[in-house]
């Protein structure tokens with residue numbers, strides 16, 4: 039009995055040993071060797087925002103990398119000795135240089151990654167945040183406001199405050215707080231407007247990272263409102279054809295002279311909402327009638343383009359209905375689907391071509407698409423006709439054969 043208990047005890051001890059070992063192996067070695075961490079954990083004075091996956095910790099940089107001092111002694115006087123390079127906690131104004139001692143140095147950063155950018159601090163001081171920080175403003179964002187201090191991760195990491203899905207929330211902490219922003223002369227509705235926009239819903243609801251977050255339009259470190267010249271170019275980085283067509287349109291020069299931001303005039307910037315064919319019309323939702331009135335070339339253009347688009351859309355919808363009819367009958371729909379897909383591509387292209395504001399170019403494309411839609415409709419009609427021919431043809435054939443057999447029967451009987 040006694041030896042049995044001993045065996046149990048030994049097994050339990052071994053299991054405990056294995057489990058503590060593997061837990062220790064999982065841990066970053068700095069937790070065992072770095073006296074700053076060992077002591078700060080012991081005295082429960084770890085920063086509140088500390089995270090094990092902090093990239094600096096992962097790279098083996100630990101506390102002294104940023105705060106300086108000597109991480110190899112457990113004597114607090116020596117460890118946090120200014121003589122040994124301890125710099126303590128930086129003020130907001132000091133933060134850019136504090137981070138920049140590594141991030142602005144090619145020599146330091148190259149040791150970790152060969153082609154990492156080292157322009158963040160320089161870029162930062164071109165932004166409104168950076169300029170105001172220099173002037174002594176204590177409320178603007180510095181490095182830590184966007185990155186945190188102790189849970190910094192690469193923007194590819196879903197937990198990072200700079201991950202595309204998290205950026206709007208990061209900017210929101212200040213920009214949507216009317217109390218915090220009250221001494222500044224700017225609105226606090228950017229986040230609110232952004233979340234209901236096409237871009238915001240695609241990014242935040244559908245997790246589509248192809249849709250812009252705040253930093254895609256404002257830059258990461260150069261956060262300023264894009265200037266007059268650059269708004270359209272920023273939109274154009276993703277919507278290249280819209281920009282190209284607009285740039286070749288008769289309105290490009292007029293807008294430049296009137297100092298109007300091109301895309302923004304008709305679409306807004308934070309609150310970009312889904313577009314519709316009604317925008318190019320002379321109806322209630324028109325974006326043309328603010329500047330063009332009856333008799334203008336621009337006004338007529340709006341009327342004509344709207345008509346071309348609605349004619350095309352009507353045919354397209356008709357074709358789509360026919361396709362549904364075909365599908366319900368369980369008939370072959372490959373050719374029709376193909377024609378309809380081509381019509382759909384043309385419809386998308388036509389709506390982009392609107393940005394030429396040239397009725398002739400739009401009409402030409404719309405006609406091309408309408409023909410594809412008509413082709414789909416005709417194919418469907420043919421398919422439906424064939425269906426009835428097959429069905430009634432079979433009926434007629436059956437009746438005919440029956441009559442023939444009956445006639446034959448009577449004939450044979452009469453012969454008997």
Ligand code: HEC
Pocket residue numbers: 073074075077078081083101102105106107108109111112113114117118126127
């Ligand atoms: C033996 C324990 C011990 C060691 C080792 C130690 N610290 Fe500290 N640290 C403390 C204590 C206690 C305080 C708070 C008292 C103070 O401010 O001096 C503190 C405060 C700090 C602060 C805040 C200072 C401020 O001005 O508010 C920082 C930053 C810091 N330590 C970083 C480090 C770094 C970096 C190392 C390693 C190079 C380190 N510590 C090593 C115990 C330690």
Ligand code: HEC
Pocket residue numbers: 074075078083084085086087088094095099100101102103104105127128133136182186187188190
């Ligand atoms: C990437 C650079 C960086 C690293 C690495 C770093 N810190 Fe900090 N730390 C800062 C900055 C910047 C501040 C001031 C801003 C703030 O308080 O958020 C700060 C503030 C502090 C403070 C005072 C405020 C607070 O949050 O309690 C303490 C204590 C501290 N750090 C301890 C540590 C310890 C311990 C480690 C190692 C586990 C560490 N830091 C690693 C940059 C760093």
Ligand code: HEC
Pocket residue numbers: 093094097099103104136137138139140141146147150151154181182185186187190191192193194
């Ligand atoms: C001791 C030098 C040093 C200091 C000081 C330092 N960093 Fe770093 N930082 C690094 C290194 C090394 C990396 C890892 C590079 C890599 O592999 O991507 C890094 C990575 C980063 C990354 C992630 C880069 C990526 O891969 O996307 C960010 C963001 C960052 N640091 C911000 C800061 C901020 C903010 C501060 C100041 C609070 C700071 N760093 C202070 C050395 C430093």
Ligand code: HEC
Pocket residue numbers: 133134137138141155158159162167179180181182183184185193200202205253258259261
């Ligand atoms: C207004 C917010 C903001 C401020 C302020 C800010 N950053 Fe960034 N930073 C970002 C965002 C967002 C990214 C991620 C970009 C991406 O998607 O790759 C980034 C990326 C980085 C990277 C990764 C490499 C790179 O250039 O993309 C480093 C390093 C970095 N920041 C350091 C800093 C330092 C140092 C400061 C202070 C001088 C600072 N940041 C200030 C928002 C900010």
Ligand code: HEC
Pocket residue numbers: 166167170177178179180183184205208209210211212213222223224252253256261262263
């Ligand atoms: C720590 C708070 C804080 C954070 C976080 C922050 N900002 Fe700011 N931002 C400010 C303050 C304060 C101003 C100065 C307002 C002014 O003077 O107009 C400002 C100014 C700006 C401006 C210039 C506005 C103008 O026309 O004057 C832009 C653009 C901007 N921020 C974008 C961003 C973006 C994008 C992010 C997130 C990546 C962000 N900010 C994060 C506080 C913050």
Ligand code: HEC
Pocket residue numbers: 206209210213224225228229232237250251252253254255256263264269299302307308
């Ligand atoms: C699709 C591009 C785009 C996105 C996304 C975007 N902005 Fe802007 N933002 C702009 C443009 C363009 C302006 C300049 C408008 C002007 O000056 O007429 C601007 C202006 C600003 C301003 C100056 C004040 C104002 O409202 O006019 C701030 C602050 C700002 N944006 C913050 C943000 C924040 C925070 C986010 C994310 C929640 C964001 N922006 C997302 C394009 C964008």
Ligand code: HEC
Pocket residue numbers: 236237240246248249250251254255269272273274275276277301302305306307310311312313314
């Ligand atoms: C980073 C890329 C990117 C940038 C920059 C960008 N957009 Fe977009 N935009 C998209 C994506 C992706 C969608 C589609 C979202 C969806 O899934 O509905 C979109 C959708 C749109 C739509 C709606 C299209 C529709 O079918 O109704 C409009 C209008 C628009 N953007 C205008 C703009 C304007 C104006 C700007 C500049 C202020 C801009 N975009 C900047 C990527 C971008």
Ligand code: HEC
Pocket residue numbers: 270273274277280281284300301302303304305313314315316317318325347389390391392393
């Ligand atoms: C004069 C007004 C006007 C200007 C300027 C303008 N648009 Fe449009 N945009 C429209 C109208 C009208 C539609 C709707 C077309 C439709 O659906 O019939 C539209 C539709 C769109 C669409 C959705 C259709 C598509 O192409 O996918 C996007 C995206 C778009 N615009 C982006 C931009 C961008 C980017 C700029 C700046 C280069 C810009 N627009 C400038 C009026 C304008």
Ligand code: HEC
Pocket residue numbers: 288289292293298303317318325326327328329330334335336337339340395396
């Ligand atoms: C912000 C004001 C503004 C808006 C909005 C606007 N335009 Fe214009 N447009 C002008 C100006 C200014 C001119 C150049 C002067 C002129 O010919 O009337 C112009 C010129 C034109 C021209 C060329 C006229 C010519 O004589 O060759 C056409 C076509 C046109 N616009 C169509 C449209 C359409 C369609 C819309 C709506 C989608 C629209 N515009 C929206 C201001 C505007």
